Amino acid sequence: MTTRPLLAALAAAVTLATATTSAAAAADSTARLAAWGPSMTIGGPNFSNQTIRMVVHSSIAGSSPRITVSNLRGTTPLAVGAVDVAVQSGMATAVAGSHHTVTFGRSRTTTIAAGKEAVSDPIPMSVGAGQNLLVSLYLPKATSSATWHSDAFDTSYLSAPGDHSRDDGDGNYIAARTSWYYLSGLDVVPTSARGTVVCFGDSITDGYNTPIGAYQRYPDDLARRLAAAGTPKGVVDAGIGGNRVLTDVPNIWQGVSALKRFGHDALGEAGVRTVILLEGVNDLHAGVNTAGGPLTAQDLIGGYQQLIAQAHKAGVRIIGGTIMPDNEPGDREAIRQAVNTWIRTGGAFDGVVDFAQAMADPNNAAGINPAYDSGDHLHPNATGMQAMADAVNLQLLG
Incomplete structure (x- = not known):
């Protein structure tokens, strides 16, 4: 095979792979349903070198959940050092072995511009209807006023300094609040909904x-x-x-x-x-x-x-x-x-x-x-x- 046909074949293969990936992504997005998603406002507190562990109560059963981290009402970029999703055992305690590292474009860290949101890659786990997940968000740098939902009527947990996103126990979570911070959505590929x-x-x-x-x-x-x-x-x-x-x-x-x-x-x-x-x-x-x-x-x-x-x-x-x-x-x-x-x-x-x-x-x-x-x-x-x-x-x- 000469160079020109080889390059053409490679280009065609890349185009086909890209089209297949795009089609799969589009189909996945179309099939997804929002399972939880509080509306966010400006005016939350500041954080620095701290992990926030929040409870997400899914309204439906599904697989391959994604989460949305929001800097929609922020005024400065938001540095995210780590995100973890686990099944809640009780309060800030996770079920051992249920942790999943969350990535964004296959990266464990991300920076979200002011006024923007970031949707995670699909997480390889299943979620039950009415099941509680713990989403732990590590913020390594000082933030501006948080994008938040003030009245969660649920309990969120704030850690001692450092990344405690994969902790099973709650020993490093030293304060409780009744707001959600930066976390604005959970969607799933539904089981039957x-x-x-x-x-x-x-x-x-x-x-x-x-x-x-x-x-x-x-x-x-x-x-x-x-x-x-x-x-x-x-x-x-x-x-x-x-x-x-x-x-x-x-x-x-x-x-x-x-x-x-x-x-x-x-x-x-x-x-x-x-x-x-x-x-x-x-x-x-x-x-x-x-x-x-x-x-x-x-x-x-x-x-x-x-x-x-x-x-x-x-x-x-x-x-x-x-x-x-x-x-x-x-x-x-x-x-x-x-x-x-x-x-x-x-x-x-x-x-x-x-x-x-x-x-x-x-x-x-x-x-x-x-x-x-x-x-x-x-x-x-x-x-x-x-x-x-x-x-x-x-x-x-x-």
């Missing part, structure tokens, strides 16, 4: 006032309902405490508006087919629209219409949740009622979950049912969260 549902909202969706580490937020309950019905789906909780539809919140850790984050936090999740939108009560409390004027029902409706348009452009169904009762004063209650009437009857959403009706006090439609009240007359307790999940018609989710 079909499609991902994103529950998008504020502190109610986020699970405020639910027991730490009990996984009794309404999205957790919904994932269990779907599994029990024989129609498992990935369920992602994209709630942020204090979040609003129309405007950013002055407390930066409560996130930019739904209008700004919806594309990333909801439509960006792997395999998303349906979004359940429950947000608006914080807009009522703030009482302002995007122009800084007094809030009207039409302002909120206009915000919902923009989110609906974003979802439909992406080929995603969006289910509207009515705003739950909160004993609002007269003017705010009038807006809530007008908005809820539009959600129920306007026909703009692909379906409706009437959370307001399901959660209302039978003796006072403007207030939450005392049996569901966590104590602040707004956020449901564990029983209320289950009632919210039970209010979802599973047929709406496909």
Whole structure:
């Protein structure tokens, strides 16, 4: 064979191999479903030469999991020295022998630019529905304010100085927090689940006032309902405490508006087919629209219409949740009622979950049912969260 045909044959082989690899990667990405994925905000603490061990509660069973490490809200590059995934035994203790070193582009270390995220290579392990994993993230250099999710309602563990990512025991983990740091996603090749549902909202969706580490937020309950019905789906909780539809919140850790984050936090999740939108009560409390004027029902409706348009452009169904009762004063209650009437009857959403009706006090439609009240007359307790999940018609989710 002459040189020219040999080079041509080699080039063809490389092209075929590249095409095969790209096709396999594309197929793998298409098949994947998000199994867990908190929305991230700016304003977390700084770290230096420390390992953070966090709990990930998978909503579905699957294989070859990948994790996402986020510097989305960071202002400086994030150096990642090591990442490990293991099965949780209890608290910060891993099941011996279950550790897997996580790589990014086959490298054990990576640097993530400000405003970016890094998705890991597939990890050779299986994950069960409702199983807890420990993800340990070693940060060798001083960070700026962390990209984080403040209200995890789960426990994360901070180490003494050094890389303790592969520790089995918890002896080097000397502090506990109830936030997630930099860790923003878990996706899997599903065992039997079909499609991902994103529950998008504020502190109610986020699970405020639910027991730490009990996984009794309404999205957790919904994932269990779907599994029990024989129609498992990935369920992602994209709630942020204090979040609003129309405007950013002055407390930066409560996130930019739904209008700004919806594309990333909801439509960006792997395999998303349906979004359940429950947000608006914080807009009522703030009482302002995007122009800084007094809030009207039409302002909120206009915000919902923009989110609906974003979802439909992406080929995603969006289910509207009515705003739950909160004993609002007269003017705010009038807006809530007008908005809820539009959600129920306007026909703009692909379906409706009437959370307001399901959660209302039978003796006072403007207030939450005392049996569901966590104590602040707004956020449901564990029983209320289950009632919210039970209010979802599973047929709406496909």
